[in-house]
Amino acid sequence: MMPQLAVTTILEHPRAKDTNMVNAGDMNGSGNLMDFLDEPFPDVGTYEDFHTIDWLREKSRDTDRHRKITSKSKESIWEFIKSLLDAWSGWVVMLKIGLLAGTLAGVIDLAVDWMTDLKEGVCLSAFWYSHEQCCWTSNETTFEDRGKCPQWQKWSELLVNQSEGASAYILNYFLYIMWALCFAFLAVSLVRVFAPYACGSGIPEIKTILSGFIIRGYLGKWTLLIKTVTLVLVVSSGLSLGKEGPLVHVACCCGNFFSSLFSKYSKNEGKRREVLSAAAAAGVSVAFGAPIGGVLFSLEEVSYYFPLKTLWRSFFAALVAAFTLRSINPFGNSRLVLFYVEYHTPWYMAELFPFILLGVFGGLWGTLFIRCNIAWCRRRKTTKLGKYPVLEVIVVTAITAIIAYPNPYTRRSTSELISELFNDCGALESSQLCDYINDPNMTRPVDDIPDRPAGPGVYTAMWQLALALIFKIIITIFTFGMKIPSGLFIPSMAVGAMAGRMVGIGVEQVAYHHHDWIIFRNWCRPGADCVTPGLYAMVGAAACLGGVTRMTVSLVVIMFELTGGLEYIVPLMAAAVTSKWVADAFGKEGIYEAHIHLNGYPFLDVKDEFTHRTLATDVMRPRRGEPALSVLTQDSMTVEDVETLIKETDYNGFPVVVSKDSERLIGFAQRRELILAIKNARQRQDGVVSNSIVHFTEDPPELPPNSPHPLKLRRILNLSPFTVTDHTPMETVVDIFRKLGLRQCLVTRSGRLLGIITKKDVLRHMAQMANQDPESIMFN
């Protein structure tokens, strides 16, 4: 009995009631009728735009909410059911996110397919069919006859009734460019007019938002709609960009939309971010058809606060999204994954050398891309260039279309290209890349073809691939960051896949022609199928993607889900690790972090290590020589004093001390809540005038007679502000900010308040220690 007794004692403890006040917000106060502010007033507990949230406070508010529901649920069956529904709402939100994200991804895939083909021709039997769908319905169903199906007509056939010849070529070329320009113009106009936040990949901003920053409208309904539509347009226009990154943004918009339907999530910025983390996982899940990879991507790359509950829910959302997409079946092959491959031959130890070379290439490409792209984006921000976003998009689209059309490897959509590069050459493959000279005596089964000498098609393909590679490298640098939705995964993978395939074919031919060399003798006898160029393409793609984004585990897992076997994990890992190391040697930042820094978002990366020897006292404000910290006293300031202080400073909150002399800390009051509380009291509470005393104590101070009614503001006082001593090493302070998601932290020495450290101060200090410009951190 003893423990239960003790519980009762604690619950009846008089101070326990104070919790209400600590967690200001939506609860009813102690019942003093005169004390108006004990009732909730609007907007308390919300944040302003471009401000940082306080994770501890959000968590505390959620616990309060949960406690209220739990205690209510014992009152009646209806309340009990309501509490059950509340507990289930998380899963319901996940289900809805999965369904919507999967559906949107399917619709985007179908629309992109159709519009990409529209640039070249149209289906006569039904104009809304893509080339492939058009030919399914016709009688010629084999892959080789695809080009010959009569329902599908190129523009030249339709308009001037010519399918071959120079004039038909020029007409098709011209219309291709026109369609591309048309799509791109429409996209950039829509983005500019309706939803400026719909541009870019969105991942840097989502990372920032998930770390606890408010950007209103970034995940809004308009952004969702416009991003979906314009994504289809820009991908179809043939620009060098992918839909994978923006799909994460789209999924997060879905997450935000559904979380706004449930007060549990809409009223709590911390809980909302749990939903958004899961939505990001669903986004990657549908982008690649890799649910586990999606969850790990969200965990490794995007999320900030990822409790185990979120892990499980993310997984659920990712699975639902993946299955929804599979039911829509946009690729028409019942495959979940974007690039399905099946290789039949193992890899050999000696091949690790070219794989590692590809890793080095990926790392170098990552570095080059990040440096050039950031330089170009900085130029766009600071020069006149930024004033003509539409023109920029039009020019880049025109250049892309003009250069891309003549080369078959750049004319087709990038994902088709990657798909072809990943493919192993089977016996029935008709592609140029598989134009090998066959042994006429061959009688083996189709899936185990020995290495063969390359035919003329392969050599042509090599040249075209080399040109396409150079073009892609250059154009992608200029494309990423324009005012249109643009993802980076697919172009990066394409660069890697092209390089990888060329290396693969090279190794294959060397091995075929020189199978007596020592390194080949053991594993590559004549007539054996020992080199799979498609695998090299895949390894190259992983390396380049790793170099740009610095993903590691999630990248390997995504690739593992694509190949569906552990067999090729070692090559992929070797390349991914090499690429990360090479790229890290030139700079620790991935492309997303680089863009976060470029935009000056207050993002405290969990991956950065802070190793300097500074102390809290070096970072806190006020610095030496600066005027003293602006503080409130617990019971000696008037309403007017407080209002003046608020007007004269722009701090987000003020420490409350016993008196200006003793400077012993009592609590912390938020600026926003002070303003709201005073405004409210002046409007609705009698007797509160400019020279009313503001007190934060439990009981009003003793006042001379005839003095005006005092204003009690204890309710908005945070009685448990976070403090550290001035001797605390900054590495500990950084750790505390990261792990507890603080907004500010007070610095004391033997109980006396010395100063304050905000998240912005921490970020500026970190930038300073890394020899960067601390003024680049713009928000708080």
Next chain:
Amino acid sequence: MMPQLAVTTILEHPRAKDTNMVNAGDMNGSGNLMDFLDEPFPDVGTYEDFHTIDWLREKSRDTDRHRKITSKSKESIWEFIKSLLDAWSGWVVMLKIGLLAGTLAGVIDLAVDWMTDLKEGVCLSAFWYSHEQCCWTSNETTFEDRGKCPQWQKWSELLVNQSEGASAYILNYFLYIMWALCFAFLAVSLVRVFAPYACGSGIPEIKTILSGFIIRGYLGKWTLLIKTVTLVLVVSSGLSLGKEGPLVHVACCCGNFFSSLFSKYSKNEGKRREVLSAAAAAGVSVAFGAPIGGVLFSLEEVSYYFPLKTLWRSFFAALVAAFTLRSINPFGNSRLVLFYVEYHTPWYMAELFPFILLGVFGGLWGTLFIRCNIAWCRRRKTTKLGKYPVLEVIVVTAITAIIAYPNPYTRRSTSELISELFNDCGALESSQLCDYINDPNMTRPVDDIPDRPAGPGVYTAMWQLALALIFKIIITIFTFGMKIPSGLFIPSMAVGAMAGRMVGIGVEQVAYHHHDWIIFRNWCRPGADCVTPGLYAMVGAAACLGGVTRMTVSLVVIMFELTGGLEYIVPLMAAAVTSKWVADAFGKEGIYEAHIHLNGYPFLDVKDEFTHRTLATDVMRPRRGEPALSVLTQDSMTVEDVETLIKETDYNGFPVVVSKDSERLIGFAQRRELILAIKNARQRQDGVVSNSIVHFTEDPPELPPNSPHPLKLRRILNLSPFTVTDHTPMETVVDIFRKLGLRQCLVTRSGRLLGIITKKDVLRHMAQMANQDPESIMFN
């Protein structure tokens, strides 16, 4: 230039030197020759056995170390190479752990195979061959002739030259029991004599250790050796236990061994735990052949502090371990996974109902098992039973062997049983479970056999399975927790697989005989292969494992890696979620948490939510009416006073205040370091006597002339103790303890020290609020 200038200013800041003192330990002090304690003395910064580590301090010490190496690396090339080696040592440790864990797992697999078969017979051509290996070398290589290979002789054949008949059966039965008893006796004796920590699955203790607790010897070399040997013995003895959990312990022992070779890890308990987390991943990776599942298991189930760096390294260790195991190839089939399955038919929506039923069964089994097992283990701890561990093991082994032998499903090893239950019945399958009545006109390919009516073998198998299921359920409750290595994964999976297979066969037969029922009409036409009983077994296994351990994502991912396809993830997830919900309805604790509580380890679970309304002031000590907090003053106590305080109390540390009157907090001193410092000073520092003044200030206090030399202890003072205000809600305090891994936290009100909260206080309070006995938390 401006930012760089500022950096220099900060680094030259006089206070920056104080960091040395904040992070007491291995650095040289400020150079005052008289101040002996500024030199390092032994054992500072280590912990006593059964104590909790301070994560913040460990992290801080590691940063110091890192900083020292970085600054040294600029001095010479040799130092630079040393710093590179240091940076690489993490990967080297992972590689070694992977190699050793994989090798040990392979050796254990081979030895278990051989010794399990030894209970039934011996190979004449080479006694060290298992039954299967023996028959490989003989000419009869097909599976059906396995029983007939002449080199393999049952004991009765060898001893009395009889292979059939009652006397031969009895002889074999008797020898089976004798071998089992012999193995079990040897195992329990080895554990008792050499390594008492080698018993159990080890996962509860590893969870506790990873959360920051010291149990010396738990991961030692002797434990590693004895656990490996006895694991082989107990698994071979046929007891109802598995090797998967203990393999995690074995892998962690490997991790501990290799981390003790590198000072980076051996001298820092925090860094060591990063290695152990990765080792746990490697353990699961080799246990199931599921590297990704292993990493997620470590993340979800075992680890406490899991930074992203650890994620990537764990993945590396898990992969290396898996590939090492595959190179050893103990199963002789080049498969990485423990239970490889390949199903050929999809599942149908209607099947979700039996799958969810299996989930309910799994949840109920989990609850039943945890309750009964904990009750039995508590009985063992509190009654005479615990005094006869050897006898207990002998009795349980005898009962197991006597009951298991007559039933073919319990006689064989449990993993073989699970393997058979998971298998789909192909055309060549000779097992009793596949004794269906074949349609003589069947001409289909072998992997697409339609549903058929069950033959007599299947009905016999059903009875035997039912008996085996009941037996397994009961005996496992008594087996887990005995003083031998014992894992729980395999018995749990076996229970689920048996139940699942029976349900599967039931559904299959109902569907076959009643394919005109509405629910079957759409998907189960006559002649179609619509129900896969093996899939039901797999779903049941996942449900039961989930019910006992409450794993979710990692469980599904492990199962996904076993089947290698996303196809069956939905059934598995449905069952796993149902099972978790059902089990959670009866109690939130999984078996590992239950054992942690039973043993009273100070484990602060990240999954528990603290939702009570108590404040820090309710939890801190001293409580009301208790004597005041024992504190040190900064410059007014003598050496003798301090020694008396240390002698009279058993606290692990003492707050240091300005004076007893003002109670303003200066810092915190650890008991262990106080004792060491005073002992050291008395031995080695002249003039320090009992009435020397101890001072923690920078400068010695002004003393009357002729007073003895004062003792400066600022070096061991933690100048940045963690403080919260008395109004801080306990949910925040719990969060801080969890996320920052604190050992204690001081409670203040407006700068005055009020009390202290230790991790033990937090755990006791949580136990109290959950109506449990707070005295069950034993360590701090």
